[in-house]
Amino acid sequence: MKKFFFVIILFILSLNIVHANEDLKNKIYKNIRCIVCQGQSIYESNSDFAIDLKKLISKKLDNGENEKQIYEFLISRYGEWIVYNPRFNFNSLSLWLLPFIIFMIGGFLIFRLNNNKKK
Template sequence: MKQFLACLFAVTVLLGCPAAYAVQPDEIMADPAKESRARDLSRELRCMVCQNQSIDDSEAPLARDLRLLVRERIAAGDSDAQVIDFLAARYGEFVLLKPRVNQHTLLLWLVPPLVLLGGGFVMWRYSRRRGKSAGDTDDSAVKLTADEKARLERLMAAEPTEKLL
């Protein structure tokens, strides 16, 4: 029990800690509003080395270069959309963690809901077919003869301790 409580405490402490970011102190902008914009943009951009982390979370040198580039563009007066467009033009749509909806990514956006709908349809058809087959077994049950019915009645009425053959 003590081990369980110790593990529970450790998990609670770890989950309660704020996420550690890879942004170095020398990267942080003096203006808090611009730094906030840079952090928000950094969370939307994929690290090209790690590929499953944002550049805000990654410690890869390329991620640091991208964070600095984002901050340079913001300092130059670019809007968030201009920074994203610049990086997407330079590195391709893959740099975006959440790709835009366009003709090249339409399949990427449509496949998950279609698979979900298809799975739901298959489950619905399976449950209907299974329900019908269960109902069919009741209708197609073998009819008992009069002798069999009489024997069944005797068996059901018999005491559990009696031996019937």
């Protein structure tokens, strides 16, 4: 009887591990951009590229690689554009700060020109 419960517990735990692995796969699939289908993730795409990339990601997960290692491999191979959530770097910082800087310079120029007209 104890062996029966032990087998059931092992079966339930293995199902939970498989389910967690599928969730991780789907999370990665949704964060990887399909190069063939503009604007779609490989999760949504049925292109040959997406199918091959899904197989590659599954194989890497089965070999014990983690999410970060998979992203690093894909970024090194296809560039930063392949992921929907790119890493934070100087280029992305400048992209976010540039409109603010332009707005501040424009406001300063308008204020300065307005003061010169009043004199």
